[in-house]
Amino acid sequence: MSVLHTCSGVKPPRHSSLSSSESVNIPLGISFPTTKIILLHNGKTASTTHNLISTRFLTRRVKMAESLPLVISPSGSSSVDPAYCEIIVGHLDVELNDVGREQAVAVADRLAKEFKISVVYSSDLNRALETARTIAKTCGGLEVIEDQDLRERHLGDLQGLVFSEAAKICPDAHKALASQRTDMEIPGGGESLDQLYKRCTTALQRIGRKHKGQRVAVVTHGGVIRALYKRACPNDKSGGKVLNTSVNIFQLSDAKKWILKTWGDVSHLSQTGVLLTGFGGNRTSG
Template sequence: MFVHDKTGRLYSPVTTKSRNYLTISMSEPSSYSMDQAYTEIIVVRHGETAWNANGRIQGHMDVELNEVGRQQAALLADRLSLEPEISAIYSSDLKRALETAETIAERCGKFEVIKDPDLRERHLGDVQGLLFREAAKVCPEAYSAFSSRRTDQVIPGGGESLDQLYYRATSSLQRIGQKHTGIYAICQRELELPKNCL
């Protein structure tokens, strides 16, 4: 996650065929204009891990990047190095996210990466560590909860509901936005994230 203070431009750093959306507002839409300063938070996804490549569910499991993931992080670092005025880099404390962020930090001005456990992915309870293709058979109750579209559905084994994930992540983003000067709004933007990076 990268923060820079400026006005105007929207940027979506990751492009794939699968779409996920993130919308966070720090102010009422009527009080915001493009002439005002704001803090833009660029949210990026960690590079690929062996578990992603094998179809294994990660959640909060601490899995490192594989070689493809390291190459992806380097390419993203090259692209983000073209961004003006990046003022901070935040990351989940999990290895895959931290290594991605550190690769980018090195290329974008040798920032110290600020670790925030609230930026972790969703805790997926009992399905963490299982292969997608076997999860429904091995842990049917947990898999059913994991697959549910209900936002209040928690996953057995300590997993989070989508509501809990949303509250945790947006609270972190709001803290980050408020920590940086000139905050009026966090950009409303569409993010396109790899479908297999859970």
């Protein structure tokens, strides 16, 4: 049973403006000149075939900002264009058990081998923070910076409830969660999707501005990653489910141009044969 994960309350901000973009199909091995942020996510156990893990996400349709040039470079290149920050955002919100830790180690080993990471940022919630510490240690003893703005969406009265029972126990809050309105707040201090969007996109832009010319890892939650996808690909309604333990790479510039380089990559799980699943901030995440 999925448990609704939440965070502390945040004041309702206004929705920020989005940059124009155009669609391109790119292989996951192509890089762009930007700051790289890696987001990681994880949750409860669910069975998934080995074939699905190893072949499903060879390429994804992404958006590329119109004004940014396309630059080809190895995905694990040690250098990043000094005008950009590359952020590897991971959905590694792991359950604190043996299976969850196995997934965290798999991702940490991959990041240490393929990327030269300067620093690790993390939600300060324990199920993300432990994974961030594993990554930081594996990548050479890096610093982990805790950031409350990377927390999962605040779900108000739904906090801590089992998802299948939420409608029965808190019908008003569940109705707000299921609403198509992005400005709908959840009773009990819960955030609207607009508030979540403003909070986490502002946080990522701040990280990118601070680490120009560097590659940064960010460990956060499904609802946050969906909002970041919306910022990078404003013309797409949804990027689909945020896969547990997935790696998603964004490149940011000071001009607030975002490029989504990699989305939903779980190739590192081919050695385990298991995907972890969890609730990721709204009814379709996780």
